[in-house]
Amino acid sequence: MHGVHPVPAAGGPQPPLSLALRFALREMRGGLKGFYIFIACIALGVAAISGVASVSRALVEGISAEGTTILGGDMSFRLIHRTADDAELAWLRETGEVSRIATLRAMARVAAGGEQTLVELKAVDGAFPLYGEMRLADGEALETALAPRDGIHGAVVEPELLVRLGLEKGDTISLGRATIRIAGTIAAEPDRLSDGINFGPRMIVSDAGLAETELVQPGSLVRWIYRLRLPAGTTATDIERIEAQANERFPLAGWRVQSRANAAPGLQRNIGRLAQFLTLVGLTALVVGGVGVANAVRAYLDAKRPVIATFRCLGADGDFVFRVYLFQILCLAGLGIAAGLVLGMAIPFAAASFLAAVIPVNAVAAIYPAELGLGVVYGGLTALAFALWPLGRAHDVAPSLLFRDDVSAARRMPRLRYVLATLVAVSALAGLAVVLSGDLRISLTYVGATILVFLLLMLIARLIMLVARRLPAPRGAELRLALANIHRPGALTPSVVLSLGLGLSLLVALALIDGNLRRELATTITAEAPSFFFLDVQQGEREAFDALLAREAPGAKIDGAPMLRGRISAVNGVPSDQIVASEGGAWVLRGDRGITYAATKPDNAVLTEGTWWDEDHSGTPLVSFEADAAGDLGLKLGDTITVNVLGRELTATIANFRRVEWESLAINFVMVFSPNTFAGAPHTHLRTLTYADGGGDAREFALLKTLSAQFPTVTAVRVKDAIEQVNSLVEQLAWAIRAAASVTLIASVLVLGGALAAGHRHRVYDAVILKTLGATRARLIKSFALEYAMLGLVTATFAVIAGTLAASFVLVEIMDASFTFLPATAIGAALAALVLTVGFGLIGTWQVLGRKPAPVLRNL
Incomplete structure (x- = not known):
């Protein structure tokens, strides 16, 4: 032919x-x-x-x-509590052009009305910025805006600060012990991204303006950042050499070095x-x-x-x-x-x-x-x-199929x-997901869970068919036909259960994770967290400050601890930058950590191993380490931890491990040292205040007004405001998660539609024969609706169980948070499954019922 x-x-x-x-x-x-x-x-x-x-x-x-604009230089050297000494500063100036900034949190107050807010304060020198452009809304130069006028230093702020305090350009505010003039608003700040999370609007002042506030005291929580502009043509290799030289010449500096590459x-x-x-x-x-x-x-x-x-x-x-x-x-x-x-x-x-x-x-x-x-x-x-x-x-399709049509499509291996x-192919797909993932534990858990859910769904589909086959025949013709459609050869049951089960399980898991995180922030943390954190309480002000808190907030719970910050520089003599740790423990080694000392075991500490030191301990410095972080770092009793505080390296022996409930937002530290470790070191104190009845905005604002008037250098962090900032970040993250989850839902809908299309030929045969035998369209639609509803209900039930288990594992084992089952999410998943299966099923059924019987009967 x-x-x-x-x-x-x-x-x-x-x-x-x-x-x-x-x-x-x-x-x-x-x-x-x-x-x-x-x-x-x-x-x-x-x-x-x-x-x-x-x-x-x-x-x-x-x-x-x-990188250079975000960092503010080709390299940055960050110190906590202290400025660079003469030798360090001389070396920095020999290496490149230097700009120094200071960052801290402070309270900005309106003297007349008493309104105040937490600000993220940045003090800059005349060389700022080394890279990028600092723009003000009115186009004025930064140096001009910050210069003193009539003896009052200027500041530029984010517009949000003016809205919060009801101010305008030209008004004055109190900052520490100084009066500052609002000279303009910030339109663009080139290095903002390098500062991390901010809990208040930005305020920028000059070095001289910061000095006048008297906010910088011995032990104050101030970060001093020295940025370098290196000569043109400096390569990444040159920067690595400079960093190595800095650490070699000043091994006790304790600075955190960053480059434009990170x-x-x-x-x-x-x-x-x-x-x-x-x-x-x-x-x-x-x-x-x-x-x-x-x-x-x-x-x-x-x-x-x-x-x-x-x-x-x-x-x-x-x-x-x-x-x-x-x-x-x-x-x-x-x-x-x-x-x-x-x-x-x-x-x-x-x-x-x-x-x-x-x-x-x-x-x-x-x-x-x-x-x-x-x-x-x-x-x-x-x-x-x-x-x-x-x-x-x-x-293995047999040639005999030409002579005897078989519409049952019998399954065979x-x-x-x-x-x-x-x-x-499946192993390659799973292996690729594991190899390309950044976290082996999470990827292996994901792949294992996906395979398990897939197998369980296949098993459940078979069980549904088995149960439907063995159930006694009901009297109603519609229900009897629905059960027969579920278990007959070539039934849609496996396809529908698989297509919906995987997608719905993921959706339930994501919804429960999102809901639990929000619930934790909105209820549990808010209920247990202190009302205020007070930072930078000076040693000489501590007793007077505590007395004022007791007088102005009678019945409130007041806790406190000495406060320093330092970096872990070595573990068992091994430099921290040479330690390869899991993500669960790596965060402890990055950057500086809050540290404290205590003669007696804190009330909220639960020892898991070891014993606390004597109150009058005066021997080898000892340290208590948080148990989970210690486990991630592979620490054991007797190991040594070296921390760099104020340019001094101090080594302590681990005496015990303790459990910390971070979600309570109480005063907690990764490391608590014996008091003799920091004898004579300048430091400030941290205080928390918790109202038994929750306080309320009016009482909290009144307390803030009184405190700021008498202790202007103390920084107050209102926990409700901080939680709102975190909620805002969670909301942004949730949108990305919902968008990704919607992709899975769309895929599930497509697959469901495909499954129904795959069974189209069998539906046509059924509908034509039943209509020929006298079945009405209404009875057929009812029968098909019952079939889809039963499949959707069983699938949704499985998805709720599987999604709940997955969410519980992620929250408890990976995120170290608590888990609570949220019934509304389960009901929503069940309704989604029923709407999808019944809706799409009936759409396909309506098309099937519209077919003319004669052409189909001629081909039977």
Whole structure:
């Protein structure tokens, strides 16, 4: 026949791959009908993974590109409590151009009305900024704005401060023991990103203005940052050499050195964590979409069974048939991957404007081949992992199918080689997720949980079918038909349960995590947390300050502790920067930590190992270490910890481990030392005040007014305000999580639609025969609605259980938080499942019921 190529007989020489490809392409000329869901599922998952990876890369590139501006210099040297001494300052000036800034928290007060607020104070010198542009709203130069006029130093502030205190430009405020004039508002602050989380509006003053406030006292919590502008042409290697030279010449300086290459390490870590999490969510969407891939391939091959049988009758063997349809599936997967890559390329550009309002760094939106390649690999492996099994079953379609049509599509296992190929593809997909993840524990947990949930859903689908088959036949025809549809050969039950179960389990888990974090902030923490933290209470003011608190807040609980800050410089003699620790303990070694000393065990401390020292201990300095952090660092009793405080290195032996309840926001420290460790060291005191009845805004503001008038250098942090700031950050994070979760929900909906389309042929036969026997459209719709409702209810129940267990594990084991089951989330998941299954099921059923009986009956 013209245009038809002979198919080699089975058992003969294998035909070339080009022949199978030619057959595959010719058969695809009929269009993509039945594969739109397939392509959409692959495209959605690839877009999610490549898009998230590209956005993360865009942000990291933006931080790197603006490293000098974000950091405020090519290098920065950060000291706590103290300024650089003469030798250190001389060396810094020999190395490059130096700018010094000081940062601290303080109370800004309106003298007339008594209004006040916490501010993030920054004192700058004449060289600031070394890089970037400091812009004021009125265009005035910073140096001019900060200069004294009529003996009053100027300050520039964020507009939020004026709104909070009801001020205008030109008004004066009290800061410490000085009067400061508001000289302008900040339009752009180049190095703002390097300062981390802020709990109040920014205020910038000059060095001379800071000195007049008298806020800087021995032991005050002030960070002194020396920034260097290095000569043009200084390379990354040169910067590493300068850092090594600084640490070699001044081993006891205790400064934290940063370079333009790691201008915002905390932000980069958080971006990496969020990207890792969102990538796993995108991978879940891809796995959910894989169920749609399997459904689409199965339905397509089911419709092609007569064609496959014809191939076999003409002499083709199963291997040739497998290759023909594998080529088709790979071509279609390629279309889905290409569509996903287009979306993935667009996501960084679309996200750039949104991110600019959330993160003060310009994301470098571009096309990143490596990140897009990651999506390609994930998409290709997903297509293979879920398509090989149904393709393998097509290998053994018998030629006799041409002479006796079988609409039951009886299940059978594919040959061993196809089973092994599927396992290899699944293993490669899981291995890639583990290898490319930044946290081995989280990735292994995720992969294991996904596989377990997948297997459980398959088991549950089989159990549902088994129970439906063994239930006694009910009297109602509609219910009897619904149960029969659930367990018959070729039923939609496995597809519906898998497609909805995975997506809903993830949604429930994310909703419970989000809800518990909000609940923790809004109820538990707020109820248990102190009303105020008071910082920088000087040693000479301590007794008078405590007396005022007792007088102005009778009945309130007052706690306190001496307060210093220092860096862990070594553990057991090993420098901290050479210690490789898990993320759970690495945070303790980064930056400076609050430390204290105590003669007796704090009331809220629970020892887990070791004993407390004697009150009059005067021997080797001892330290009590927080138990969880110690476990993450692999510490044991008798190990030594070296801390750098005020440029001095002090070594103490671990005497005990204790449990700390960080969520209480009470006075807690990672390290509590024996008093003899810091004998003679200048320090301030920390105080907390907790109202038994919660206080209330009026009483808290009145207390603030009284305290600020008598102790202007003490900084008061109102815990409610701090929690509002954290809530704002959680809200921003929640939006990203919800957006990622919605991708999984869309994938679930697509897969559900594909599952219903896969069963379309069987529904047509059922509807036509039942209508011929006298069934009305209303009774058929009722029957199908009952079927979908039962499947949706069982699936939602499983999703609530699985999602609850997953959320509990993440909160308790990974985030070290408490977990509470939230019934509203469970009800919401059940309703979502019922609406999706019944809604989409009835839409498909309505189309089926509209088919004319005659054409179908003629082909039976």
